[in-house]
Amino acid sequence: MKKALSKIKIASKAAINRDNFWTKLPKPFFVLAPMANVTDSVFRKMLVKYGKPDIMWTEFVSADGLNSAGKKRLLFDLVYSEKERPIVAQLFTGHPEEMKKAATLVAKLGFDGLDINMGCPDRSVEKQGGGSALMKNKKLALEVLNAAREGFSFPISVKTRIGYNKIDMDWIQMLLGLRLPALTVHLRTRKEMSDVPAHWELMPKIVEMRNSISPETLIIGNGDVQSLEHAKEYANKYGCDGVMIGRGFFGKPWLLNDLKVSREFTGHADEKTIKEKLKILLEHTKLFEKTFCGKKHLKNFDVMKKHFKAYVSGWDCAKGLRVKLMGAENAADVGYIIKEYLDIK
16 A cells, blocks of 8 residues: 555646646537546556547545545546656546645645536435535635645636536526636436436537637536547547547547657548457456556456456457456456457457
């Protein structure tokens, strides 16, 4: 534990005073969505190697937890490498004082930005007053944001949804009035979860509101984006400055590989062979085990299995391989199963 914690360094004063990256992004830009037990440091290392987004996001982290006895465990969710920059730490809470203290810590850790989660529908997050719960309490949402600004001198962004039980453009209007550097809008309500198609048709109205209220605020759209081609199409069609991709990265850390070649890419993204996909899956698994499992006990090996489902799909006989991989207990098992499968094929 102590050895791993030593990797979390407090940034120098020069690092803390680094420039505001939001003003230097290309348009459209493409960013990683913050997802619990997905966008961990290992997953982000895979993206850096195979197809780095314009901005990285950490998993969303409890501000309350960072100020509790469980702080050491949560600090592992804020480990990052220099190659990931610009990188944004996302926090959630319904307690302003806890946000202020956590924001101060994020600043000391040298993150390029801080994002406040005002849209996560997870009940455990809502019970803490954070995530989607803040859409029902605008006064508290403002207090949490102001507290974050007291603890973190960089411009602070927000990720939210288009409403709680129904579409609420007054909520979006209020956030735009706060002159945020960036506002990410998941184009579904909290009630809709992910059960309906994202309402991208609302994006032009949101952009129009932005142009009127806070022209400097970058608008990032989120929801149902599965490819680079798809992300570019949505940005061009609906007028947002950037697109946030979440599930589209599952099993495809190379999703944005073509950004390395040309931002003008208009064709179909690079497709991997089955052998290449399985090789990357094994690389990801070994790195996950080395980083989180063993004596460290930071994450259970089963957490990695949600990635197995994503990597192993889209071809004949994939289901049989998935079933075998779901029974694996470690990276060695995964390597053996993959080798056996490729030899048979």
